[in-house]
Amino acid sequence: MDTKKLKTAVIGEIDSRRHQLRELSLKIHSNPELGFHEVKAADWLTQYLEENGFPIERGICELPTAFRGSYGQGKPAIAILAEYDALPDLGHACGHNLIAASAVGAGVAAKSAIDRFGGSVLVIGTPAEELYGGKVIMADRGAFDNFDIAMMVHPGTHNTATTEALACQALEVEFFGKAAHAAARPEAGINALEAMLQSFAAINSLRQHIKAKARIHGIITDGGQVANVVPAHSAGTFLVRAEDDAYLNELKQRVLNCFIGAATASGARLEYKWSNVCYAPLRNNLTLAQLFRQNMQSLGRQMPLSDPSKGFGSTDIGNVSQLVPSIHPFVAIAPEEVVTHSPQFALAAASEAGSKGLLDAAKALAMTVVDLVANPEIVVKVKDEFAGK
Ligand SMILES: [Zn+2]
Ligand SMILES: [Zn+2]
Numbered sequence: 001m002d003t004k005k006l007k008t009a010v011i012g013e014i015d016s017r018r019h020q021l022r023e024l025s026l027k028i029h030s031n032p033e034l035g036f037h038e039v040k041a042a043d044w045l046t047q048y049l050e051e052n053g054f055p056i057e058r059g060i061c062e063l064p065t066a067f068r069g070s071y072g073q074g075k076p077a078i079a080i081l082a083e084y085d086a087l088p089d090l091g092h093a094c095g096h097n098l099i100a101a102s103a104v105g106a107g108v109a110a111k112s113a114i115d116r117f118g119g120s121v122l123v124i125g126t127p128a129e130e131l132y133g134g135k136v137i138m139a140d141r142g143a144f145d146n147f148d149i150a151m152m153v154h155p156g157t158h159n160t161a162t163t164e165a166l167a168c169q170a171l172e173v174e175f176f177g178k179a180a181h182a183a184a185r186p187e188a189g190i191n192a193l194e195a196m197l198q199s200f201a202a203i204n205s206l207r208q209h210i211k212a213k214a215r216i217h218g219i220i221t222d223g224g225q226v227a228n229v230v231p232a233h234s235a236g237t238f239l240v241r242a243e244d245d246a247y248l249n250e251l252k253q254r255v256l257n258c259f260i261g262a263a264t265a266s267g268a269r270l271e272y273k274w275s276n277v278c279y280a281p282l283r284n285n286l287t288l289a290q291l292f293r294q295n296m297q298s299l300g301r302q303m304p305l306s307d308p309s310k311g312f313g314s315t316d317i318g319n320v321s322q323l324v325p326s327i328h329p330f331v332a333i334a335p336e337e338v339v340t341h342s343p344q345f346a347l348a349a350a351s352e353a354g355s356k357g358l359l360d361a362a363k364a365l366a367m368t369v370v371d372l373v374a375n376p377e378i379v380v381k382v383k384d385e386f387a388g389k
Contacts, residue, residue: 003374006113007295010366013109014359021362022355024048025101029350032086035128038065041084041097042125045104049123052108061141063134065127068143069104071111072120076148076379078369079122079324080106081317083129083152093341094130095155095333095349098358102153105362110369119373122147126316133277135316139323147324148379149288149372152317153361155349156330157338158310159303161293163328165282166213166241167248168314170275173199173259174222175268179232189230193223195266196234202258203238213312214251215241234268241314244281280318285325287382288368292329295367299360303329325386333357 014021028041042065046056054069082103083096107123114121124143128134135143144150154163175196180189203216210216218238224231240255242248256272263270289305296303310330317328333356334348348354372379 021101021105025097028097029092032091035085035131061138067125069123072114074118079147079150081152093346102361106365109366113370117373133316136319139319150324150326155333160307161289161329162284162306164312165315167281168241168279171238173272174235177268180230192234193231195262195268198262279314282318283321296364331357
């Protein structure tokens with residue numbers, strides 16, 4: 001069977017499973033589970049894969065809701081990544097239910113390509129994308145070391161084959177001052193809230209003079225208890241983001257200097273901690289993105305390689321993309337004015353457009369697997385690009 005016929009077969013396979021895949025995505029959507037607690041979702045997904053001939057390892061990387069399903073043994077080893085965590089209060093407002101169903105659908109449909117040409121397809125369950133960077137932990141624990149390629153598709157409001165995602169690290173800060181009666185003895189107090197407010201002012205000044213794509217943003221999580229006591233304690237959480245690791249490191253020190261300066265000025269003592277999880281920027285493999293794009297376009301969905309008007313955040317596949325040639329395209333399931341992480345996007349993730357996005361994503365992923373296993377020279381090209389050759 002040639003590549004073209006195999007792609008037609010793969011599309012037919014996903015079409016014949018469209019009710020099952022939609023049901024799977026809706027079941028996850030109506031049972032939202034937070035990061036590292038995606039017990040039901042991991043069960044349903046692994047069960048589906050197992051019923052369709054994928055041996056499963058559960059709880060890989062010492063993460064109970066992570067899993068690995070594999071079909072075939074050979075090279076290239078192509079990983080399709082599934083996410084399935086939800087957001088607090090908002091449920092599946094990032095549409096990870098669709099990522100999950102498209103990943104298992106693509107894996108199962110790609111079996112015929114593996115049977116015909118060899119290689120292996122792996123569906124990797126990666127928990128806790130939203131809050132804890134599950135893939136960062138999995139990457140550190142070697143989960144992606146033996147793969148040749150990693151792919152996933154995220155739902156969004158634009159179709160794009162590449163994604164811009166920034167390096168990102170979180171900072172927890174606390175100021176310790178001294179309580180005093182705010183009117184009777186203000187001179188006896190050291191105001192920890194003022195230290196925090198000065199830090200914000202210093203960061204706002206800094207922001208005028210940083211690179212265009214860098215981001216610094218934070219919240220106050222403790223600003224005192226009552227207005228007539230000088231706050232003895234304040235706390236906040238900040239995120240620092242940059243286009244690359246080198247600039248992130250530079251910026252981290254400059255942000256920290258804002259807090260150190262405020263501590264000196266106010267007399268409050270500063271304590272801080274950088275998060276253990278550091279998101280790496282996303283390296284898009286353009287050879288892979290072009291293949292995916294062509295497959296998506298053959299399904300009738302126009303897909304630019306990139307969309308400069310699209311905003312950027314950070315994602316834990318960034319860390320995977322530093323180890324293995326990767327892509328993280330977006331498939332539009334809602335109009336442009338709907339933002340992700342909103343109740344409207346949660347509705348879209350259970351809509352007809354959501355299902356269409358899931359099926360197109362599964363098809364284009366499986367078709368890309370066909371291209372890769374049928375054309376070893378393309379895999380070489382993908383790897384050469386990754387190696388900077
Ligand atoms: Zn997401
Ligand atoms: Zn999200």
